[in-house]
Amino acid sequence: xxxxxxxxxxxxxxxxxxxxxxxxxxxxxxxxxxxxxxxxxxxxxxxxxxxxxxxxxxxxxxxxxxxxxxxxxxxxxxxxxxxxxxxxxxxxxxxxxxxxxxxxxxxxxxxxxxxxxxxxxxxxxxxxxxxxxxxxxxxxxxxxxxxxxxxxxxxxxxxxxxxxxxxxxxxxxxxxxxxxxxxxxxxxxxxxxxxxxxxxxxxxxxxxxxxxxxxxxxxxxxxxxxxxxxxxxxxxxxxxxxxxxxxxxxxxxxxxxxxxxxxxxxxxxxxxxxxxxxxxxxxxxxxxxxxxxxxxxxxxxxxxxxxxxxxxxxxxxxxxxxxxxxxxxxxxxxxxxxxxxxxxxxxxxxxxxxxxxxxxxxxxxxxxxxxxx
Numbered sequence: 162x163x164x165x166x167x168x169x170x171x172x173x174x175x176x177x178x179x180x181x182x183x184x185x186x187x188x189x190x191x192x193x194x195x196x197x198x199x200x201x202x203x204x205x206x207x208x209x210x211x212x213x214x215x216x217x218x219x220x221x222x223x224x225x226x227x228x229x230x231x232x233x234x235x236x237x238x239x240x241x242x243x244x245x246x247x248x249x250x251x252x253x254x255x256x257x258x259x260x261x262x263x264x265x266x267x268x269x270x271x272x273x274x275x276x277x278x279x280x281x282x283x284x285x286x287x288x289x290x291x292x293x294x295x296x297x298x299x300x301x302x303x304x305x306x307x308x309x310x311x312x313x314x315x316x317x318x319x320x321x322x323x324x325x326x327x328x329x330x331x332x333x334x335x336x337x338x339x340x341x342x343x344x345x346x347x348x349x350x351x352x353x354x355x356x357x358x359x360x361x362x363x364x365x366x367x368x369x370x371x372x373x374x375x376x377x378x379x380x381x382x383x384x385x386x387x388x389x390x391x392x393x394x395x396x397x398x399x400x401x402x403x404x405x406x407x408x409x410x411x412x413x414x415x416x417x418x419x420x421x422x423x424x425x426x427x428x429x430x431x432x433x434x435x436x437x438x439x440x441x442x443x444x445x446x447x448x449x450x451x452x453x454x455x456x457x458x459x460x461x462x463x464x465x466x467x468x469x470x471x472x473x474x475x476x477x478x479x480x481x482x483x484x485x486x487x488x489x490x491x492x493x494x495x496x497x498x499x500x501x502x503x504x505x506x507x508x509x510x511x512x513x514x515x516x517x518x519x520x521x522x523x524x525x526x527x528x529x530x531x532x533x534x
Contacts, residue, residue: 216232261285345431377423
């Protein structure tokens with residue numbers, strides 16, 4: 162038998178498998194309807210193990226494990242379909258439309274001239290009053306306690322990745338993301354007293370900015386000192402009598418009267434940072450197309466794969482998945498996920514209800530859209 166004949170036979174078997182799969186899924190949906198009417202849980206661990214044991218017994222020894230994997234996957238798909246069917250019409254989160262009254266209080270990380278201020282103005286316009294916060298946690302606390310209505314913080318850079326301290330605070334404080342903006346970051350080296358790069362004794366800036374300009378700093382053998390933010394570093398350098406420099410934006414350098422010693426010093430020519438707007442209540446724009454959640458998974462074998470299967474079955478595209486330590490003296494992690502969708506979409510709503518019901522540690526972070534400067 163030649164290769165074409167073998168492939169033709171495989172195609173024929175695939176057609177039979179597809180027909181049987183669809184028949185099985187139709188039966189699973191009928192099971193879902195029964196469970197919904199009779200308030201029966203979708204997850205039936207004992208039943209699943211019975212099926213796997215039976216499949217292993219029926220399989221040839223050489224295919225026993227592979228057959229078990231195949232039917233485990235089929236059951237995961239079946240459960241995902243059942244959960245979507247059962248959760249149809251169930252509201253996951255009550256939300257209000259995103260709006261920012263002119264008299265709302267806005268908090269911003271950093272100080273005047275910071276990239277966070279630029280992001281704040283992009284979202285809220287040129288407001289007369291912005292409250293600045295030196296530490297991320299101070300701003301999160303202010304939002305949760307109602308001292309400010311909204312807060313702007315950076316979450317991710319295109320060169321150096323996620324700002325982990327912010328994501329840890331997302332889990333610690335009950336706040337919601339309601340807007341995102343992507344700002345083009347253009348770093349420069351600026352000083353009050355140094356006349357050239359070679360004169361600089363030390364460079365002050367936020368750790369992210371230092372990482373984003375690491376190649377320039379290495380080539381010029383510059384000593385670096387981490388500071389709260391790029392703008393507060395520029396402000397500090399402006400008041401020093403020493404030949405210090407700051408990594409900041411040129412706009413920030415002008416605000417604090419610094420001389421620009423070198424422009425465009427980022428390692429990457431295109432250097433973007435995403436900033437999010439957080440609030441105490443979930444607010445959703447009409448064109449919101451990005452959902453963020455936090456979750457923990459059990460230690461059971463294949464738990465991550467089964468969770469990802471839910472998104473694939475629902476036809477939802479994952480944009481990001483990242484793990485962070487739980488900080489409980491062990492190696493347990495939590496997962497941060499972003500995916501495309503809107504809570505007004507029945508598939509998204511049903512999936513969120515399913516995850517919330519199934520996982521012990523699950524939290525919805527927000528449904529929002531991303532603007533680009």
